[in-house]
Amino acid sequence: MYTMIREIYEPDIGEKIINSWVRYLDDCWIIWYEEYGTIDLFQRILENLHDSIKFTKEISNEELSFLDVRIFKEGNKLETDIFHKETDSRCYVPYNSAHPKHILHNIPFTLASRIHRIVSKPGDRYPKLEELKKILIHLKYPIKVIENAFQRASNPPITLDPPDNTEIVPFISTYNKNNPNIYENIILPACNSLKLISPFQNCKFRRTYKQPRSLLRILNKNNKNTIKGITKCMEARCTCCDTMIMGTTLKLKSNTGFQHFDIRYNLDCLSHNVIYILICNGCDNFYIGQTGGMFRNRLTLHRQHIAQPRYAILNVSRHIASCANNLRKKFLASPIIQLSPHLNKNDRELKEKKIIDMLNPRLNA
Ligand SMILES: [Zn+2]
Numbered sequence: 012m013y014t015m016i017r018e019i020y021e022p023d024i025g026e027k028i029i030n031s032w033v034r035y036l037d038d039c040w041i042i043w044y045e046e047y048g049t050i051d052l053f054q055r056i057l058e059n060l061h062d063s064i065k066f067t068k069e070i071s072n073e074e075l076s077f078l079d080v081r082i083f084k085e086g087n088k089l090e091t092d093i094f095h096k097e098t099d100s101r102c103y104v105p106y107n108s109a110h111p112k113h114i115l116h117n118i119p120f121t122l123a124s125r126i127h128r129i130v131s132k133p134g135d136r137y138p139k140l141e142e143l144k145k146i147l148i149h150l151k152y153p154i155k156v157i158e159n160a161f162q163r164a165s166n167p168p169i170t171l172d173p174p175d176n177t178e179i180v181p182f183i184s185t186y187n188k189n190n191p192n193i194y195e196n197i198i199l200p201a202c203n204s205l206k207l208i209s210p211f212q213n214c215k216f217r218r219t220y221k222q223p224r225s226l227l228r229i230l231n232k233n234n235k236n237t238i239k240g241i242t243k244c245m246e247a248r249c250t251c252c253d254t255m256i257m258g259t260t261l262k263l264k265s266n267t268g269f270q271h272f273d274i275r276y277n278l279d280c281l282s283h284n285v286i287y288i289l290i291c292n293g294c295d296n297f298y299i300g301q302t303g304g305m306f307r308n309r310l311t312l313h314r315q316h317i318a319q320p321r322y323a324i325l326n327v328s329r330h331i332a333s334c335a336n337n338l339r340k341k342f343l344a345s346p347i348i349q350l351s352p353h354l355n356k357n358d359r360e361l362k363e364k365k366i367i368d369m370l371n372p373r374l375n376a
């Protein structure tokens with residue numbers, strides 16, 4: 012976008028436009044002066060950025076909102092005020108909610124700070140703060156907590172040191188109560204001697220703790236990686252969905268009764284590079300195979316061989332043809348292990364052999 016602006020506008024105008032363009036995610040804002048020319052040209056630049064980007068514009072000589080800020084003209088100045096969307100119900104966390112106290116205490120402070128930060132005319136702040144106070148009291152915030160927070164918010168924010176050109180290099184570790192001084196005793200002296208070497212001369216080293224794995228995080232992570240196991244592809248007229256064994260656990264016949272086999276992948280009729288299972292519905296015995304192609308295509312081959320056992324290459328097809336002869340659904344089948352696409356036939360056969368040794372299927376014999 013900047014390149015296009017620079018190509019189309021005079022250099023000084025182009026730079027002015029670039030400098031006054033602000034964006035937060037998909038909300039953009041610009042103060043457009045007459046000297047920039049017509050805004051339609053600028054809008055055409057925006058619209059030509061990408062086919063999937065559509066811009067709508069809102070233009071006003073009086074006031075406009077950007078995010079939660081209402082910006083309006085007063086005399087020759089621009090003033091700002093808080094902008095509440097019509098859908099904003101001013102629903103804040105009530106004080107009796109089961110949140111840690113420090114979070115609840117921070118809410119009045121954050122809301123009041125926002126008023127101080129955004130409302131540019133000091134005279135307009137007081138009614139806003141009074142309104143906020145009423146809402147918070149209604150939400151059971153103790154008056155002391157509110158007043159304390161408002162007091163803190165009214166103090167000018169602490170200004171940070173102006174940035175210098177020292178680079179901060181963090182040393183990240185998890186807190187270890189058995190060795191709390193590792194940073195001071197070992198890392199920091201080592202870092203300081205690093206400063207003798209040129210790239211580190213202007214560096215400041217700082218220790219930073221990484222949050223340890225909390226129960227919440229572990230649970231969240233597991234939720235994200237939920238494995239659905241085997242599913243049907245649900246495509247119309249799929250020849251494979253009908254015989255699919257679904258789920259995350261298979262119950263397989265073994266010499267001693269039944270054994271369970273856990274599925275650790277998401278698999279369906281369209282999966283490629285898989286180890287699969289074929290269960291005879293006549294006797295519940297099964298066969299393990301592998302394919303580098305699509306599972307559904309492989310199953311079509313089995314189905315043809317079972318229907319015309321004279322041409323069958325594998326014993327399993329002949330077995331199912333006779334054993335499940337009088338059944339409409341003669342077998343069940345599913346991919347059970349997803350293999351990496353990088354494996355060649357040899358690798359796949361090795362994996363297949365491993366599984367065969369483990370599960371000991373009768374029909375591979
Ligand atoms: Zn399917």
Ligand SMILES: [Zn+2]
Pocket residue numbers: 291292293294295296330331334335
């Ligand atoms: Zn059988």
